[in-house]
Structure formats: C-alpha cells, structure tokens
Amino acid sequence: MSSGLGTDLLARLSRATRRGAGSAGEIVAVVAPAPVVPAARLVAACASATPIVLFQAPPRDDEEPLGIVGFGEIARVEGSGPERLVQVTSAARKLFASLREERDADAGSAPGPRFVGGLSFRTEAHHEPPWTSFADASFSLPRWIYVARAGEAWLWLLVREEDLASERSSIEAELASIEAAFVAAAQPAQDAPSHGAGEGAKIEGTSREAFCSLVREALDAIRAGEIDKVVPVAASRVCPTRSLDARAVLARIADAYAETTRFAVQRGERVFLGASPERLISRRGRVLSTDGLAGTVRRGEGDASLVRALLASPKERREHALVVESIASVLGPRCASLDVPETPTIRSLPNVHHLWTPIRGALHDDTHVLALVEALHPTPAVSGTPRDRATAWIAAHEPDARGWYTGAVGWFDAAGDGDFAVAIRAGLVSEDEAWLYAGAGIVEGSDPPAEYAETRAKQAPMLVALGIV
Ligand SMILES: C=C(O[C@H]1C=CC=C(C(=O)O)[C@@H]1O)C(=O)O
Structure with missing residues (x-):
C-alpha cells in the first residue's frame, strides 16, 4: 500500500x-x-x-x-x-x-x-x-x-x-x-453479487398468530395490574440458499442505515450485527448523553400525517413516557444536572419513525460507563415496567432465546469513557443461517395485529442487508 x-x-x-x-x-x-x-x-x-x-x-x-x-x-x-x-x-x-x-x-x-x-x-x-x-x-x-x-x-x-x-x-x-x-x-461501495441469502431463501419463526397471542397474554397481565408495559420479542430464522457472508451483510446495513449506530461482535462462527437507532449511554468525562426512544410508526404514504398521528397518540406517548421516566429516575441521583426535554421529538429512519427524547447530563463523579450501563439496562424500551416484573414476564412467556438481542453493545477505555447502543434492529449471522429479532412495546390499548406489523417494519434493516426485501 x-x-x-x-x-x-x-x-x-x-x-x-x-x-x-x-x-x-x-x-x-x-x-x-x-x-x-x-x-x-x-x-x-x-x-x-x-x-x-x-x-x-x-x-x-x-x-x-x-x-x-x-x-x-x-x-x-x-x-x-x-x-x-x-x-x-x-x-x-x-x-x-x-x-x-x-x-x-x-x-x-x-x-x-x-x-x-x-x-x-x-x-x-x-x-x-x-x-x-x-x-x-x-x-x-x-x-x-x-x-x-x-x-x-x-x-x-x-x-x-x-x-x-x-x-x-x-x-x-x-x-x-x-x-x-x-x-x-476506500473504493466506492460495490454490491457483491453474492451478498445475500439467495433466491428461495426461507424464513421460519414466530407466526403472526403466535405473536398476536403473546401480545394478548401481555395485555391480560397489564389489565390484571401485574405490569404496566412489556416488550415481547419475536425471532425468525433465515435459511439461505447460499453461504452468508456476515461481513458483506454488515457493510450493506452500515451503508443503508448511516444515521444509526452500526455494530458487530463476532464470537466463534457467528457475528451479532445490526444498526441501532437507540443510544443506551455515552460518557465523556462527566458528560453523559442517552436516548429515550419508544413509540413507533411504520413509514409510508402520507408520511407527515403519520408523524403527526404518532406525536398525538396517547398510547404511543404513554409507552414513550415510561422509558423517559425510568431513565431520568436512574440517572437523576447520579447527576449534578440532567436535561430531560418535556416533550419528545421524532427520530426518522428509512423504515420507521420513533418518538425520541434526547437526554443529557453532568455526572457528580467519575462513574465508569459500565456502571451506568448496569444501572440503566434493561430500559423499559426493551423490557417494560415495573422492570423486574416485566423481565420475569418475558422469561416466562417468550418462546425463543433473545441472547444479546435487546442487550447492549459498545466500547470503553482506560478512563471509563465509552458509548453503548441498545442492541436492537440486529441479527445473528453465520454461514448457514441468520437469526432475526424484533420486539414491540405493549401497553394498555395496544392492538395485536398492529404490533405484529410493527415488528416486521423493525426487521427491515436486516432483511434488506440479507437481500430478502
Ligand atoms: C424492542 C425494539 O424496539 C424498541 C425501541 C424503540 C421503539 C420500540 C417500540 O415502539 O415498541 C421498542 O420499545 C426492537 O426494535 O426490537
């Protein structure tokens, strides 16, 4: 060179x-x-x-x-x-x-x-x-x-x-x-002809009916007062008709979703990779920033009115507020100042719009970024509220292992600075299969088929990267 x-x-x-x-x-x-x-x-x-x-x-x-x-x-x-x-x-x-x-x-x-x-x-x-x-x-x-x-x-x-x-x-x-x-x-991006899962690739996994019945069970638990919100996740397995190249899949998702945090962690033959719109925590010295991100609409015709409806929906606002309140209550005692905007704005991605509250703060001391991850994870954007009961509900009801999906991915250095993203919009890719996941926040008023449709929209980044849609 x-x-x-x-x-x-x-x-x-x-x-x-x-x-x-x-x-x-x-x-x-x-x-x-x-x-x-x-x-x-x-x-x-x-x-x-x-x-x-x-x-x-x-x-x-x-x-x-x-x-x-x-x-x-x-x-x-x-x-x-x-x-x-x-x-x-x-x-x-x-x-x-x-x-x-x-x-x-x-x-x-x-x-x-x-x-x-x-x-x-x-x-x-x-x-x-x-x-x-x-x-x-x-x-x-x-x-x-x-x-x-x-x-x-x-x-x-x-x-x-x-x-x-x-x-x-x-x-x-x-x-x-x-x-x-x-x-x-350094060369201009070129799509290798063999990047994807191949023609005739099959997808198997949680059916529409199975996911809707999971959502109905969640709604029963909410009505019974056991939980206020829970985020069930559905898994699908892609069976390709040719060998998958995880690195090529990563390059595609990274190019298509440049406004997100792109990540990959390889362990053995498998690579966990994705394009997350949600920051769990960033720490530089005593300055921290994070995202409250929950409440979703799929992009489509009449995009501007979809955004207005998202901002005006009491159900989406409640789902969002639970996340922001939880983050603020975890970070508040650790911070000398914490700026939590009163109303959410919109975070737009190629596939969906989200309600978004960017939060910034100044820590009292030099708390290590991993200690902040420990305190924040899992936020109600991926578990629910109250946190312990929602997490127990997920363990008892969800049929597939989520593994690192809805965990966190990031880096830290010797000073305890670092950045972590919530590990969503992601999948686990090896040569002969890819596991895709997507969840949806369920609160009172959630509609099971609409929540299922939302999980499909959330899988778009991985499906595009695998050449399936
Ligand atoms: C659990 C996921 O998204 C979360 C993050 C943002 C919006 C969400 C929602 O509106 O349901 C979810 O809480 C996922 O993408 O699998």
Whole structure:
C-alpha cells in the first residue's frame, strides 16, 4: 500500500521494544496515522483477521462520528451472572494497567486502545443455541484497533512483550491484509453479487398468530395490574440458499442505515450485527448523553400525517413516557444536572419513525460507563415496567432465546469513557443461517395485529442487508 502504514507501524514497534524495559506480561501498544475509510467497509474488506468487532456511531448534533474496528484479540474479558460488568471492569482495569502506550508526536491525539463488546439481555447460566458462544458479557481488546474521529484515523497494534519475537511473522501477514483492506474500503461501495441469502431463501419463526397471542397474554397481565408495559420479542430464522457472508451483510446495513449506530461482535462462527437507532449511554468525562426512544410508526404514504398521528397518540406517548421516566429516575441521583426535554421529538429512519427524547447530563463523579450501563439496562424500551416484573414476564412467556438481542453493545477505555447502543434492529449471522429479532412495546390499548406489523417494519434493516426485501 502506498501509504506505507505497514512499514511505519512495524518500525514504531521495533523502536518501542528497544525503548521498553521489556517486562513480561506487559502489552506494548503502538499507533500510526491511518487512512479515513468507512469502518464497516474496512471490516468487509478484511476477511482473514478474526474475531471482528465494530462500533460505528452516527454524526449527532455537536458530536463527531466515531468509528472503531477491531481485528483479532490480544485479550478477552468476560463476566457472568449479576456481577458480570463488575467482573469485566476489574479484569479490564488490570489489562489497562499492563498496557504501555508508545506514541510518536503525529499520533499524540489518537484515542487510546479500548475494549469493544457487549452483553446479553439477561444473565443466564448457559446461553441456549444459537447464543452458546456469547457470554453474559464479553469484550475484546483487539490486536488491531482502527479508530476514526473528526476526519482523522489511527491504527493501533497491541503485542505482548514476551510474544514479540514469535509473533513477528504473523503480525506482518495480518498487517499486509489490513493494508489491502484499507485500499479496498476506500473504493466506492460495490454490491457483491453474492451478498445475500439467495433466491428461495426461507424464513421460519414466530407466526403472526403466535405473536398476536403473546401480545394478548401481555395485555391480560397489564389489565390484571401485574405490569404496566412489556416488550415481547419475536425471532425468525433465515435459511439461505447460499453461504452468508456476515461481513458483506454488515457493510450493506452500515451503508443503508448511516444515521444509526452500526455494530458487530463476532464470537466463534457467528457475528451479532445490526444498526441501532437507540443510544443506551455515552460518557465523556462527566458528560453523559442517552436516548429515550419508544413509540413507533411504520413509514409510508402520507408520511407527515403519520408523524403527526404518532406525536398525538396517547398510547404511543404513554409507552414513550415510561422509558423517559425510568431513565431520568436512574440517572437523576447520579447527576449534578440532567436535561430531560418535556416533550419528545421524532427520530426518522428509512423504515420507521420513533418518538425520541434526547437526554443529557453532568455526572457528580467519575462513574465508569459500565456502571451506568448496569444501572440503566434493561430500559423499559426493551423490557417494560415495573422492570423486574416485566423481565420475569418475558422469561416466562417468550418462546425463543433473545441472547444479546435487546442487550447492549459498545466500547470503553482506560478512563471509563465509552458509548453503548441498545442492541436492537440486529441479527445473528453465520454461514448457514441468520437469526432475526424484533420486539414491540405493549401497553394498555395496544392492538395485536398492529404490533405484529410493527415488528416486521423493525426487521427491515436486516432483511434488506440479507437481500430478502
Ligand atoms: C424492542 C425494539 O424496539 C424498541 C425501541 C424503540 C421503539 C420500540 C417500540 O415502539 O415498541 C421498542 O420499545 C426492537 O426494535 O426490537
């Protein structure tokens, strides 16, 4: 590659190791400026380095978009049970303490190495198929970390001091394929003819009748006063007629839904990927931001009147208000100030409009982003209210394992900053199948067939990416 990124990074690695004390267990991290390319396309163009992780945030208001790609792994931290994120935080802290960052002057402002991963909707002793390779919480510290921000980008390489000599040739080979991927990712998007599930691909899963009866059971529980709101999720399995390429699916969803947070986490042969419109939490220092997002209408003819009806619907407003109230009650005590707009606005996506309340705040202290995730998850946008009863209702009634769907996906760094998206509008893709999911918030007044139709509209991003619609 003409940029000389590979030669540059290897020379930095050699200099860093000559400078270093060379203590065993230490991880050397070197960084060089890299070309700015669309993050998901970089993943699609680099087939060899696994596992992959991706977090690509959309441009929002005053914020610059942030793209993170991870190839390979220098370490993985996992947690299980109710303490899953405490376990992850403490294992990650030890790893960050053993990290020696070596930066030349031209990479002084590069965002530092970071973990990327996510968590399941609820904690389980053993996750059921197809989620068996996904732990309750699992984060990768990638060997190669591409970070793009504000029109600049960098590539980090992380190597354990004691593995430097033995891994030199594999590092060189990986670097050659990453360099080639930068060249390919910079080209205009091209749809590979073999991207999708193929003609005659079948979709099986929760039928319209089954979902409607689940919604009716939810309405019974609401009428009986057991819960105020619950969010059942339906699963479908796509059986393709040719091998699926998860990276190509990711590139398509990323291009088509640029206003969302695009993400991917690979575990074993499966890649959990999607395009989420909903921010769970972002933390930069003491500044935090999050989204109240609930209440939906499918886009269609007479779009402007659909939006007006959504804003005016008491049922949609109630469903939305429950989410905003819950977020405000969780964050309020942790914040010196919290700005919660009184009325929602609209967040428009290519397939649906949502009621949206963007929330911003200033924390009292340096609470780690994972502690904020722990406090907020699951919001009533994916579980219901009261939270414990809604979650118990879901465990008792939902027929399929949600796994990481409606969990959270994101990144965090050594300072405890990070971004997390609610893991929705997503699916689990492997060569021979794809699992798609979609849920709908049920409150008093919900109409079962309309809720079913809403779940179909919410699956559009994945269906388009799989070449099915
Ligand atoms: C549970 C999902 O969406 C949630 C997020 C936004 C709007 C929602 C709704 O209007 O029902 C859901 O609460 C999903 O996409 O599977």
